[in-house]
Amino acid sequence: MEKILEVKNLELSFHTFAGEVKAIRGVNFDLKKGETLAIVGESGSGKSVTTKAIMRLLPESSSEFKNGQILFNGKDLTKLTDKEMQKIRGKDISMIFQDPMTSLNPTMTIGKQIMEPILKHQNVAKSEAQKMAIDLLKLVGMPQPEQRMKQYPHQFSGGQRQRIVIAIALACNPKILIADEPTTALDVTIQAQILELMKDLQKKIDTSIIFITHDLGVVANVADRVAVMYSGKIVEIGTVDEIFYNPQHPYTWGLLSSMPSLDVQEEKLYAIPGTPPDLLNPPKGDAFALRSEYAMQIDMEETPPFFKVSDTHYAATWLLHPDAPEVTPPATIIERMKRFPNSRYYESANGGILK
Amino acid sequence: MAKYILKRVLYMILTLFLIATFTFFLMKMLPGSPIASSPKLTHEQLAAVEAKYGLDKPLPVQYGIYMKKMVQLDFGVSYQFKGANVTELIINRAGPSFLLGIQALILGTIGGIILGMIAALRQNTVWDYGSTLIAIFGISIPSFVFASLLQYWIGVKGGFLPVGLWENGWQSSILPTIALAMGPLATSARFIRTEMIEVLGTDYITLAKAKGASGLEIAFKHAFRNALIPLITVMGPLAAGLVTGSLVVEQIFAIPGIGEQFVKAINSSDYSLIMGTTMFFSVLLILVIFIVDILYGIVDPRIRLTGGNK
Incomplete structure (x- = not known):
């Protein structure tokens, strides 16, 4: 499939009073046309920063690209001027933000806010833009769009506002839509509605989506592929099935084990011990080693490269090195692997899910 | 809206x-009293004058008479x-x-807005420090000191503008206006x-950036109106400051304004003129505050004063 975005060896730092924070430390991934890539990881893992870097929305004064490229349409986004970037933002790449309560301008009617990118990037008259905005509101399921165009954000509920934010993001039929935890600030029933809407929209319009979340339930629901980030790096990337049913990195194991499950009768929910490393002084080797019970000597000394699991599945852990001893993943992970045809624990005779 | 205005008027x-x-009271x-300062009067004459102006009556009665007349917009005659x-x-x-x-x-407000915008958009540059410096001067130098400096440097030394009085038409108003405006400008x-x-730094500005808006569009279309809301809040007190500030500035520039007259009235215990001027200032201030509240609703749709928003 055609690649629409390529992030190559991206390194980015923030300059703070305390020193240089290495927020992104060599991120590689690509986005294919029409797919949804989920980036998961805990707070501070660099998932939001990565996408803000793609949009170039980080403060110029305190952030710095140290290395790498972001290739879009043959252009390296890290090298573009502000003016050139303004032509891409909102038109080719657009973004949905986390908190709909604060992401709309309180003193501007929502009609104006939706029409703004249309008038900016498309050569249309105001009346035409108005029609397009009304159509967008219909598209995101807003009742009585004509009347609501004249209203202000405070006259809408949280879920409705997120629909408006989505309408703004879709205004110019972007090639890439970045959704930065779009459901985190919403309550559960609204979350489900917004997710349904996004899935529905993806069928209607041919847009690639980068979906950032820390909610694995959401990932399973929307994504085609998943990238797991930890302390400024991608530690594992693969299709949804590969990540959920044949995970290889101990961090992914930890994440999946800490997901509440209805099948398991355990009383206590698993939590990954310890805290993420301080990126002012990132650790040598595998950043997760200090929290991992599977860590080996080499994890403390050398950064693991990506090992290939399948054509679509890569993981950065020394456990996949041919010389590494075989370890037994946590029980819940083995349960998952039993259902995955290519994994070492696959049990087809025992009621495993066959393709 | 009508109901709101009626309520406000009653208040x-x-x-x-x-x-x-x-x-x-x-x-x-x-x-002292308006007539006590005339030493030539005998006791009998004093009593006669006091009786003429009703100053011999007990205080509550005087108050009653005064209020009754005031309702008819009659503030009496000046003693002075x-x-x-x-x-x-x-x-x-x-x-x-x-x-x-x-x-x-x-x-003051327009100059202050321009200065503040420059400082915010060019944060931590020479522009910002310059505007901060002007603001600090404006706040810390009292208007009468500033007025004297203006008179000396521009009026006397430079000779561009009149030093005082109200005889050169609009030109006479320039220096006192600047002296008066410094406080509100700085604030x-x-x-x-x-x-x-x-x-x-808010999320909706990030969203505006994500739409592809340019720096100037963000500053003026998105940020400015929102930044204006708190300024409107202080507009009332600022206007009040101008009223009191003008008392001093009018004295320094010898402008035959109401402030100058007010000071004289207090010095000579001109009761009716003091009361009249106070009421005039009060009406003015209350009106300004009322206008500010209406402005609020225009700038910020969340505070539309219609009551229900249906």
């Missing part, structure tokens, strides 16, 4: 009533200017003060700077 009347009452507590009607005195003197006040308010510059910086 305004109540406020004016309270101000009138307080001022009346406070004024009576001041030592023989037989002159207070209402006429105020109206004749209000022109220069009004011009100064309005000009200073416009110069609004600081307010706008702080607010703009805060607003520029």
Whole structure:
């Protein structure tokens, strides 16, 4: 499939009073046309920063690209001027933000806010833009769009506002839509509605989506592929099935084990011990080693490269090195692997899910 | 809206009533009286004059008479200017003060907004420090010091503009306006700077950037209106400051304004003129505050004053 975005060896730092924070430390991934890539990881893992870097929305004064490229349409986004970037933002790449309560301008009617990118990037008259905005509101399921165009954000509920934010993001039929935890600030029933809407929209319009979340339930629901980030790096990337049913990195194991499950009768929910490393002084080797019970000597000394699991599945852990001893993943992970045809624990005779 | 305005008007009347009452009794507590300062009068003559003006009656009665007349918009005659009607005195003197006040308010807020915007958009550069410096001067130097400096450097040394008085038409108003505007200018510059910086960090500004808006569009289309809201809040007190500030500035520039007359009236215990001027200032201030509240609703749709938003 055609690649629409390529992030190559991206390194980015923030300059703070305390020193240089290495927020992104060599991120590689690509986005294919029409797919949804989920980036998961805990707070501070660099998932939001990565996408803000793609949009170039980080403060110029305190952030710095140290290395790498972001290739879009043959252009390296890290090298573009502000003016050139303004032509891409909102038109080719657009973004949905986390908190709909604060992401709309309180003193501007929502009609104006939706029409703004249309008038900016498309050569249309105001009346035409108005029609397009009304159509967008219909598209995101807003009742009585004509009347609501004249209203202000405070006259809408949280879920409705997120629909408006989505309408703004879709205004110019972007090639890439970045959704930065779009459901985190919403309550559960609204979350489900917004997710349904996004899935529905993806069928209607041919847009690639980068979906950032820390909610694995959401990932399973929307994504085609998943990238797991930890302390400024991608530690594992693969299709949804590969990540959920044949995970290889101990961090992914930890994440999946800490997901509440209805099948398991355990009383206590698993939590990954310890805290993420301080990126002012990132650790040598595998950043997760200090929290991992599977860590080996080499994890403390050398950064693991990506090992290939399948054509679509890569993981950065020394456990996949041919010389590494075989370890037994946590029980819940083995349960998952039993259902995955290519994994070492696959049990087809025992009621495993066959393709 | 009509209901809201009616309610506000009733409150305004109540406020004016309270101000009138307080001022009346406070004024009576001041030592001296308008006629006591004439040493030539004998006791009999004094008593006769007091009786003529009703000053011999007990205080509550005087108060009653005063309030009754005030309701009919009759503020009596001045003790100081023989037989002159207070209402006429105020109206004749209000022109220069009004011009100064309005000009200073416009110069102060617009100048302050420009200065604050520059400081916020060029944060931590020479522009920002320069505007901060001006603001600090504006806040810390009292208007009368600033007025004297202006008189000396521009009026006397430079000779570009009249040093004082009200005889060269609009030209005479320039220096006093600047002197008067410095305070509000400094205050609004600081307010706008702080607010703009805060607003520029909000999520909706990031969203505007993500739409592809340019720096100027973000500053003026998105941020400015939101940054204006707190400034409107202080507009009322700023306008009040202009009224009191003009008392001093008019004295220094020898402008025949209402402030100058007010100071004279207090010095000579001209009861009716003090009361009249106080009420005039109060009405003015209450109106300004009312206008500010209406402006609020225009700038911020969340505070539309219609009551229900259906």
